[in-house]
Amino acid sequence: MPTRPYLFYGLTNSVCSRCLTKVEAKIIFRDEKVYLVKHCTSHGREEVLIADDVAYYKQCQAFIKPGDMPLKFNTPIQYGCPYDCGLCPDHEQHSCLTLVEVTDRCNLSCPICYADSGVAELSETTHQPRRHRSLAQIEQMLDAVVANEGEPDVVQLSGGEPTLHPEFFQILDRAKARPIKHLMINTNGLRLAHDRDFCDRLSQYMPGIEVYLQFDSFQEQALRELRGADLRAVREQAIAHLNEFKISTTLVVTLKKGLNDQEIGSMIDYALKQRCVRGITLQPIQAAGRLEGFEPGRDRYTLTEVRRAILEQSPYFQPKDILPVPCHPDCLAMAYALKLKGQVIPLTGLLDPTAFLSVMPNSVVYEQDEALKQQIFKLFSTNHSPASSATTLKQLLCCLPLVSVPAGLTYENVFRILIMQFLDPFNFDVRSVKRSCIHIAHPDGRIIPFDTYNMFYREGSAGSALITHRQKS
Template sequence: MTTKNRPYLFYELTNSICSKCLKKVEAKVIIENDCVYLSKYCFEHGREKVLISTDVEYYKRCREFIKPSEMPQHWNTPIRYGCPYDCGLCPDHEQHSCLSIVEIIDQCNLKCPICYADSSPDKKLWRSLEEVERMLDAVVSNEGEPDIVQISGGEPTIHPQFFEILDMAKSKPIKHLMVNTNGIRIAQDREFVKRLADYLPGFELYLQFDSFEREVLQELRGADLRQIREKAIAHLNEFNISTNLVVTLKKGLNDHEIGDIIQYGLKQRAVRGVTFQPIQAAGRTEDFDPAKDRLTLSEVRQSIIDQSGVFEAEDMLPVPCHPDSLAMGYALKLNEGVIPLTRMVDPQILLEGGRNTIVFEQDQSLREHIFELFSTNHSPESSAMSLKSLLCCLPFVQVPESVSYDNVFRVIIMQFLDPYYFDVRSVKKSCVHIVHPDGRIIPFDTYNIFYRGGLEERLKEIKAEMEGRRE
């Protein structure tokens, strides 16, 4: 008798949700044709199969590249219905908030065809100072000293009390404050940018920067923003305001520009790095087909390796707090050029939480610039900010007086889950969280599926059905 084998390797079992009804379903992670897929079955809507990685070895490495979970100071909701229906944060979550997002306004001065928040000029809604303070206090209550708080929207720079909100946030024990912006006001109002410089250090702009091409910007943002970007960067360079370029990626549209954007960022005085975010099926997603337009983290990582001219495979590592969804590469910008740092890090140090000093064998010229590169003796008052303050699972960094945060350059891939490739095992380790107006701290992934606006109605139906089964 001939033995018949399945055409794939069954690698692991997890739980997911049906993309149609959002009910929890069992899911298999399978390896087939040198790719990794999530295969799940809903008794009502049938089988779904979605690509989750094009790099089998990197996917397997992520399974091992984890560190002990860090908890918040207290939990916000009880465990009643199971993940992902108890957000949050409930005691079943496995990670504190590395990055907490506080949305202060629903209104925006753009109506992007791709917008996870479904913002627009027509939504003339914003949070009061009292509401924003309650949201900030919720983060502080959970974290004590939050690593990063990002003020977001909508477009936060058009909030009528924007600077009062920044003053309030800076009065809290927040290590690093970010503002998420499309850059329009940054480009059009030099005095506005000059005032932002008063919030340095410990302040950064998360600047939308998707493409150098008009057609791409029209498709993603509904407007040709090339001159806006140019003027915004000029103002930010003038005042040396720490800036992170944020690229929303769509497969076949702007993924060929990954290397060009990294090289552009390296040449800008104010730019400290680039974050690449593949589109997720959430919010307003015009002309986006999740079956063919999806980019996986592994594809973006490979494009960085192929296109950047700086980062190689050993430079783009999984982030141990949430390796499924985050990858990173760090470098120093020096007069001699760009020196990748991540390849110098012993992964075991990352997994242990970066508590030890790392010693490197390096040539004399490099040693002059980077002695005791990674150390626990870093002072927050030093001119060189620690990478630890920017991403909680990295070691502290101590560099010579001549090297400051201006020399740091990081590339991050941040992939968010959506109903198609949702993985309960992964979302439990989510460290990017949104503050609900009622004070709950909710993972970004589940917030955009269940908790934004009218989406909670479907969640209530699922919970009611579960209650009915219990009775």
Template sequence: MSDKVRPYLYYDVALALCSRCLRKVEGKILFADGRVILEKRCPEHGRERVLVADDVEYYKRSREVFIKPPEQPNHNQTPIRYGCPYDCGLCPDHEQHSCLALIEVTDACNLKCPVCYAESGPHRPDFRPLELIERMMDALVASETQPDVVQISGGEPTLHPHFFEILEAARARPIKHLMVNTNGLKIAEDREFVRRMAEHKQNFEIYLQFDSFRREALMELRGADLRRIRRKALEHLNEFGISTTLVVTLKKGLNDDEVGEIIRFALEQPCVRGVTFQPVQAAGRLEDFDPATDRLTLTEVRRAIYEQSGVFRAEDVVPVPCHPDCLAMAYALKLGGRVLPLTGMIDPQILIEGGSNTIVFEQDPGLRQALFRAFSTNHSPESGAASLRELLCCLPTVQVPDGFGYANVFRVLVVQFMDAYSMDIRSVKKSCIHIVHPDGRLIPFDTYNLFYRDGREQHWKPRLADPWAERGRLPLLQTHGGVA
């Protein structure tokens, strides 16, 4: 090779952030040694190289094949003034509505997790008033008409003194699917509380932290050995038949070797509908984070799913079309002790054209119609065959039992949130997981933690509004993982 040939392939230009001062900087996407690298340079803080993915072909496929036409909210809450990511609200330049929206009802928590992006804990005993929470719900409904998935979050939402009134308020609105994001302590310790929750279990799901089977990993991620708590919580959720997703925060070298074990365990739990894996985001309390060596990428988690689980193949774990850079999914059917992977049999075009929310595609009528076309030879959506049992009757190797329904669906998601190191403005514009700000704005999860949480705007927006300020430069922040 000539010494004039650079040791990488140049793929694309990128608009990124300096992880130290959070100004927008130019960068480029490079392919080198089978890895995808974001290289960027800040005029003040120099060059950064960040690992984005370790599978070049999957990365290219997610950008070139799984391209879904943008779906807009009913209206935008903020104008374009400073440019992405400084106008979140959503602004008119955003390219995706809210597939999943979080409503944080409290900053209080009965844990103080070292990886908490919200920096919640016992030291923040504040609960948002029910009236404010309802206004936040109304703002989301105004934007979405019928929100697909709403997640009641925190802090620890089950501590809220008006928890059940919050559930009732959500039920009074046209929300298709409601989730509660919880560490499980209340569920494990209070059976009567779980019984009351079961009264709301139609189109309802518990999003339960479940990071590891090992004490040392739980101590590092959560600051407490929660093994007994997790098992007791699942015992109660199984008893009352409340649909549950296990949510696993993954840290490289700590618990990423447990991916397959957790999937197999989840398949044994009658109440569990799936597992969501979330690589650690460099936000909140996370310290001593090296983006070149410590980052666990979506492609590494995807590989762990099909190499460790014994259930899924590589072709079963595919990009989610609404935000393929940061979301991957695998769906399966649980049928009489067998597990049948499903996504590998679906043409990508069906996922792209089929419906508005492929995060929970079993809920989406448009995609259900597309699945009829894909799998059925003697039914159509108009024929009245409305269940997956009827849909799958034409697969000769599948014996679908009577009473087949949502309890037979099993999904695995990989959700990788961007941080100050990996932020790619092109990708931020497609973010479909949003947090409802108390003032009613819908803000992408990725940018909320950097720029909008806990009043951070008051520190940097005046600088952008000052015409004499250095263009695009934010005040220097003392950061760990890019967060003040």
């Protein structure tokens, strides 16, 4: 009998990339790569590369643990995933990080933008005026996040460009008045570069805030293709101000295959040399929003390809150092390190994987496992006694800017690399999106996975009409 030229690994649901209708999908292994194969009755067969490393893909499945539920759910189960987002009771994970978009306006019109923001008064997709959200609306969104999470781990103020909001510092005041553990500001850096007084005032909100700075390339061509402008001098000046005022910063790189993926190692080296930088986040382009010149079949860049590029281009990390993040292992991978007097000491790979994996499936905090507790505190001792620590293994190895470090060191010594891949109509996997922990606050009070928000729930998105039709019918 003839043998199929692939290994059938699993079955899930996806969506047709053209009509966004839910379809059955097979996960197959072929030539040491992982593909999603689906068939739409209207648009035929579709095959999408989702990983180029079968061994790592299997490792991700071993890092699954029971999810943490939010304190409340916002929508009922009615049409099935991904048509009930809000969060519905069938979603498997709470919000590790929640975006709150405070404005639609921006001082750039990037050719690649998931939010379709820009300098024009009218949106290209909705043809409605771009606007700042009112302080009252923003407070309602923050309250919705707190209602779901109690004490949210990370809230990220985003846009558009949030620093353009005329009440930006009042927004910070409102956010800091709520029990949010860590506040991030997602910015293109223009105001940070051009307004030193703004940076000075922003530094007064330290600690507990962090700048999430767009930082895509050292090359003019790549910046023009991704951002529509040569921003090299802007980024240099922004970093100078952030270093001057000691404002914790993460560099965020939007990656496009063949454009800036060969710069990953040099960007890690640059980040390690900056006093203000706590880490670097690498985000392959999500096929959503404005996508000038982006061809998913040609330009798609998977998480495993990014991971391999880090290992090939940076001398500091080994495969054991870049691990799946347990809350959403398909789409998040992370490495922690210490930077000490010019040295980089990877930390994640020092953990015994046997002990780590034995505790994670039951979501046990490490204080309750004496052997693991001692191992953690041996590596990450704190200034207070282990008996009084409230730090959990989830905090240590989740997608949060939190880590306990040896006594005498500070947050400035911590360096993290995070690969953050978002699902889109091409690689969409219902099995995976149910564990999504990066969410966005909808103005109506719902909390929606970032992946599905940009596909179905953002005003003017390709799938918004489909959702409206289902709700009406």
